[in-house]
Amino acid sequence: MTLRLYQRPELQNPLMFVGWPGIGNIGIIAVNTLKEILRAKAFGEIESLHFFYPKRVVIEEGLLVDLEFPSSKFFYRRVGEKDVLFFIGEEQPSEGGRMYARGEKAYQMANLVLDVASEFGCRRIYTSGACVSPIHHQMKPRVCAVATSEKVLQEVKQYSNTIVMSELGERREGEGIITGLNGLLLGIAKSRGMEGACLMGEIPDWLSGATFPYPKASRSVLEVFAQILGIEIDLRILDESERQVEEIVESFYVKFPKEMKEEYDQRKTIFQARPGTITIQAQIYIDEQYKKGSEEGGETPS
Amino acid sequence: MLDFLIETFEAQEVAEIEPLRFFSFGGVRFKEDLVQFQESKFWALKRHNLLIFKSDEPEFEYYSFLNILLEVAQHHFQIQELYTLSGTISLMAHTTPRRILTVYNQKEFKERLEGYGLEPMTWKGPPAISSYLLWVARKRGIPGVSLWPEIPFYLASRGDPEAIKVVLSFFNRRFQLGIDLDWLDRERKAQAEEILGLRRENQEVDDYICRLEKGLPLDEEEQVKLVKEVDEYLREKK
Numbered sequence: 001m002t003l004r005l006y007q008r009p010e011l012q013n014p015l016m017f018v019g020w021p022g023i024g025n026i027g028i029i030a031v032n033t034l035k036e037i038l039r040a041k042a043f044g045e046i047e048s049l050h051f052f053y054p055k056r057v058v059i060e061e062g063l064l065v066d067l068e069f070p071s072s073k074f075f076y077r078r079v080g081e082k083d084v085l086f087f088i089g090e091e092q093p094s095e096g097g098r099m100y101a102r103g104e105k106a107y108q109m110a111n112l113v114l115d116v117a118s119e120f121g122c123r124r125i126y127t128s129g130a131c132v133s134p135i136h137h138q139m140k141p142r143v144c145a146v147a148t149s150e151k152v153l154q155e156v157k158q159y160s161n162t163i164v165m166s167e168l169g170e171r172r173e174g175e176g177i178i179t180g181l182n183g184l185l186l187g188i189a190k191s192r193g194m195e196g197a198c199l200m201g202e203i204p205d206w207l208s209g210a211t212f213p214y215p216k217a218s219r220s221v222l223e224v225f226a227q228i229l230g231i232e233i234d235l236r237i238l239d240e241s242e243r244q245v246e247e248i249v250e251s252f253y254v255k256f257p258k259e260m261k262e263e264y265d266q267r268k269t270i271f272q273a274r275p276g277t278i279t280i281q282a283q284i285y286i287d288e289q290y291k292k293g294s295e296e297g298g299e300t301p302s
Numbered sequence: 303m304l305d306f307l308i309e310t311f312e313a314q315e316v317a318e319i320e321p322l323r324f325f326s327f328g329g330v331r332f333k334e335d336l337v338q339f340q341e342s343k344f345w346a347l348k349r350h351n352l353l354i355f356k357s358d359e360p361e362f363e364y365y366s367f368l369n370i371l372l373e374v375a376q377h378h379f380q381i382q383e384l385y386t387l388s389g390t391i392s393l394m395a396h397t398t399p400r401r402i403l404t405v406y407n408q409k410e411f412k413e414r415l416e417g418y419g420l421e422p423m424t425w426k427g428p429p430a431i432s433s434y435l436l437w438v439a440r441k442r443g444i445p446g447v448s449l450w451p452e453i454p455f456y457l458a459s460r461g462d463p464e465a466i467k468v469v470l471s472f473f474n475r476r477f478q479l480g481i482d483l484d485w486l487d488r489e490r491k492a493q494a495e496e497i498l499g500l501r502r503e504n505q506e507v508d509d510y511i512c513r514l515e516k517g518l519p520l521d522e523e524e525q526v527k528l529v530k531e532v533d534e535y536l537r538e539k540k
Contacts, residue, residue: 049365054437057429062422064407067429067437 003112005044009076011120014083017225018113018127020092020181022100024214026201027128027182028088029238030221035086037233040075046112048072051093051105072109074116079229085122087113092181100180110185114192124152125189125196126228128221129182130214133168133202136267137249141202141217143224144168146178148190148197156197159227161220199224207249215242303387303466304356307473310481313345313354317374324360324367342367344374350477353379359431368431368438376444383411384439384446386432389465392452393525395514396497400468403450407436411445418472423450454514455525456532463489493536500535507531 019031048069058066070091092101131144147153166174201217319342342357360367375381403423406412432448439446451465467486501508
């Protein structure tokens with residue numbers, strides 16, 4: 001397992017934002033967008049060979065030109081008085097075609113990320129992901145937080161539009177699982193004496209299986225990131241993708257049968273503690289419209 | 303095809319990669335009522351100085367698996383060239399000559415194989431494991447090529463003697479194997495006769511194949527129907 005650092009920037013107690021793909025790609029879009037807006041600079045990467053199957057081959061006129069692997073890269077940037085680290089993993093190292101990492105590889109990957117964080121004096125890690133929730137798609141997604149300590153939890157509760165998991169409907173006890181590396185990283189960080197939080201943007205439950213992203217929730221997460229850093233950020237960069245996804249979601253919504261729509265619309269005013277049948281029907285509907293393609297690749301000649 | 307070579311030349315099993323680490327062992331597959339178990343074995347054709355590797359595709363640790371394969375092949379058996387065998391399902395008629403599409407990992411090797419009538423492939427997208435193997439082989443300095451004979455889509459489940467024949471013909475020329483391919487000609491003719499019988503009985507099937515012969519496409523529904531009709535007919539005749 002190789003870690004390659006092309007540069008050793010001098011950083012003062014940096015914060016770290018980490019993103020991997022997950023439901024609606026909410027977390028990775030948020031972290032990547034922040035990295036882009038701040039024009040963070042790449043300074044290292046985790047070599048992909050032992051973690052991933054290649055994602056793309058380029059064959060031209062019979063010659064194998066290139067084989068591309070999912071990247072796992074580190075970036076840094078000074079923002080005012082704060083140094084910021086980023087880690088963006090294009091894929092979670094999974095085994096047997098699963099979307100989420102688990103097992104030995106997940107543990108190794110998480111520790112490599114934290115090794116770099118530690119080396120540069122980082123003590124605070126933020127991951128991000130999706131919070132599947134019975135909300136209406138026309139409502140602004142909230143950001144649901146889980147932290148490694150009471151101290152961090154109290155801090156994140158101060159941010160606007162942010163709630164802790166125990167305040168979220170059916171998860172009254174604040175219990176649950178954050179699947180994959182966006183969760184595991186925090187667990188390992190805690191065991192290594194580091195602190196952090198996972199900030200999860202709400203996604204309507206019936207959209208959680210969709211193959212398209214959900215940038216509306218990424219926007220909410222980015223607004224919290226901006227509060228953490230104490231900066232203003234221009235999120236117009238998300239406008240177009242958000243509009244496109246809204247269009248798709250609305251196209252499903254307008255076709256909901258009348259009763260289903262009425263029941264669903266109650267979500268705008270009444271908090272629905274449990275997803276209920278409306279979700280199941282809507283999920284079936286979207287599954288039929290947007291069947292997930294196989295993740296297995298195969299070459300077909302052009 | 304590899305089974306045929308192993309049997310014909312009475313190849314000797316010379317090494318294997320232990321499956322642990324590379325397969326899930328979540329159960330066991332069976333095919334035609336027979337239990338199958340993951341195998342990754344090397345066979346030697348001493349007379350022709352050829353090494354065959356036949357394996358199930360690993361589920362985990364691809365990079366390690368491919369490196370072990372090449373480590374054994376390169377350092378224990380001193381292979382000089384690498385050939386991988388695949389097949390590409392093609393929207394073509396069975397009466398059209400098959401091409402072998404190819405992917406090389408070195409320009410020099412591509413030049414060396416000019417004159418064999420191989421057709422270079424162009425593709426950007428998800429890689430097959432054979433491309434991954436070629437890439438690892440290139441890192442180790444082993445010249446390699448993937449051979450992708452075209453197979454008419456409606457013969458994919460029944461077998462295509464013509465596709466096997468074009469590849470074995472290539473091996474005959476390249477390695478002077480002297481394999482008698484008459485039996486494949488007989489199989490191909492018998493299969494073509496059977497399909498001709500179906501075409502005479504079934505106007506729709508004939509129409510689909512005629513269109514393919516003219517290079518015209520079939521829509522998805524027509525393709526499915528053609529596959530079903532041919533598959534059922536050939537199974538009955540078997």
